[in-house]
Amino acid sequence: MTDAGFTQVLGSCAGVLILTAVLQLWRRSLSGSVTLLALQGAALSALIGTIGVAAADPELIGVAVLVLAIKAVAIPIVLGRTAAATGARREDAPRINPTAALLLSAVLTTVAYLASRPILGAAPDAAQRAVPVGIAVVLIGFLLLLTRRQAISQLIGFVVLDNGIAMIALLTAGGVPLVVELGVSLDVLLVVLILRVLTGRLKHVFGATDLDDLTELHD
Amino acid sequence: MSATVTTMLLVAVQCGLLLALAPVRVGLMRQVRARLEGRAGAGVLQPWRDLAKLARKEPLRAPGVRFGGALPVLLMGASLLLVALLPLLQTATLVAVPDDLFVVVSVLLLGTVAIALLGLDSGTAFGGMGASRHMTVAALVEPTILVAVYALSIPVGTSNLSAIVSARLDHPATVVAPVSLLALVALFIVVIAETGRLPVDNPSTHLELTMIHEAMILESSGRDLGWVEYASWLRLGALLALVANLAAPWGVVQHLHVLAVLIAMVALVLKVAVLGAAIASGEVFLAKLRLFRVPELLAGSFVLAFLAVTASYLTV
Numbered sequence: 001m002t003d004a005g006f007t008q009v010l011g012s013c014a015g016v017l018i019l020t021a022v023l024q025l026w027r028r029s030l031s032g033s034v035t036l037l038a039l040q041g042a043a044l045s046a047l048i049g050t051i052g053v054a055a056a057d058p059e060l061i062g063v064a065v066l067v068l069a070i071k072a073v074a075i076p077i078v079l080g081r082t083a084a085a086t087g088a089r090r091e092d093a094p095r096i097n098p099t100a101a102l103l104l105s106a107v108l109t110t111v112a113y114l115a116s117r118p119i120l121g122a123a124p125d126a127a128q129r130a131v132p133v134g135i136a137v138v139l140i141g142f143l144l145l146l147t148r149r150q151a152i153s154q155l156i157g158f159v160v161l162d163n164g165i166a167m168i169a170l171l172t173a174g175g176v177p178l179v180v181e182l183g184v185s186l187d188v189l190l191v192v193l194i195l196r197v198l199t200g201r202l203k204h205v206f207g208a209t210d211l212d213d214l215t216e217l218h219d
Numbered sequence: 220m221s222a223t224v225t226t227m228l229l230v231a232v233q234c235g236l237l238l239a240l241a242p243v244r245v246g247l248m249r250q251v252r253a254r255l256e257g258r259a260g261a262g263v264l265q266p267w268r269d270l271a272k273l274a275r276k277e278p279l280r281a282p283g284v285r286f287g288g289a290l291p292v293l294l295m296g297a298s299l300l301l302v303a304l305l306p307l308l309q310t311a312t313l314v315a316v317p318d319d320l321f322v323v324v325s326v327l328l329l330g331t332v333a334i335a336l337l338g339l340d341s342g343t344a345f346g347g348m349g350a351s352r353h354m355t356v357a358a359l360v361e362p363t364i365l366v367a368v369y370a371l372s373i374p375v376g377t378s379n380l381s382a383i384v385s386a387r388l389d390h391p392a393t394v395v396a397p398v399s400l401l402a403l404v405a406l407f408i409v410v411i412a413e414t415g416r417l418p419v420d421n422p423s424t425h426l427e428l429t430m431i432h433e434a435m436i437l438e439s440s441g442r443d444l445g446w447v448e449y450a451s452w453l454r455l456g457a458l459l460a461l462v463a464n465l466a467a468p469w470g471v472v473q474h475l476h477v478l479a480v481l482i483a484m485v486a487l488v489l490k491v492a493v494l495g496a497a498i499a500s501g502e503v504f505l506a507k508l509r510l511f512r513v514p515e516l517l518a519g520s521f522v523l524a525f526l527a528v529t530a531s532y533l534t535v
Contacts, residue, residue: 015526019523099518
């Protein structure tokens, strides 16, 4: 792959990652959010694969396949089923309205660029220049976690956060060992599965999956 | 012939072309929409016939109206200036009047202010409400236009629109780059909002309480109404042509030649016709957004433009 082509593909993948994170703030329907999450997982996998091909590192390509299987296929399917099982269709009343959330995401992106300046050093290469995008994805994931009320949308925010962390780890360290990524990804999958069960219980007890119902202790 | 005279001649050709074809484009969009909805439609020349009819009619003005016939003419002037400034046929610019991004946006704002004043001037509640809504939308739209075109201007290093179009012609790879796609989508959304098309405003009805454009021109009649409609069509035509030229810059004259100018004219007409037909067929499937959801759409487009700017620092 040529150098310019590598930069272009890297830039496109980073662009899709941040774009899907921002669109998560915009969309209210849960099925749309799950589709966006699958797209984001695919973009992360493509990013890892691109760096793997450029570095001719078979282990990284293995990591890319693993991420594709877990984050673009397994987690979205589990979340989609949870949404269908609990009957939750839309995130109706997020804590801040989408307009404010979108503008806040612009502020967060700026913060990410400012905060990552010391990390990058004097002459960043193409991969390092995408680090601020990773930080922005992490911050937007936090924003999703904080502002959403539905259990499933909070789960989506958590996975977005994890995607951002994976992206930063990849770009700053120039690659992640297969064992580490295997551990982290399976952890995330496990968390999603456990929370799916908890969401099912929530629905069973309260009749809805709004986490604001969980403010009092019961026997 | 000196270069300045040639450029002025080309600008005149550009203005003439858009003046002649703006009503036809509106007719085309209405016709496409009518056919898709299963109606016969009035034909693409109907807007011209409407204009001719309005031009013959005497305008009726309420007794308190201050500026009367001046505002429609000011609006028309602003639209014409916009058409003259934009690099639609050629990329050469007049030295005296640069087609800088900020000049273009301020000319756009001049037209916005003229039509809002027109709404206020009539003294009716509807006009005032329309003007207030139009200014709200304009306040959200202008920063997005600036930021979106700024994102396109970063790789070129100048905010001169001609230079941006010309650079995109020279490097076709930049047209499909993520930066350019994000910026173009943002620009497209704000052009739709600024010119009052669906889903921001419904251009085909007088009968909605939340209308914007129609509320402001409700009290205009006769020649005044004709000017206002013509100017609005011209404005939409110019902005669509700009978006089309940024998205597909091919056909724009770089080296002056009579044949090249003819090709550029045909290319421009084709691009605007395709874009207009696409918008009209999209509008069939859209309903108007609730007025309080409009800022959400515009904030979304602003964030897209903002991301385009950050992404352009990513790949420089």
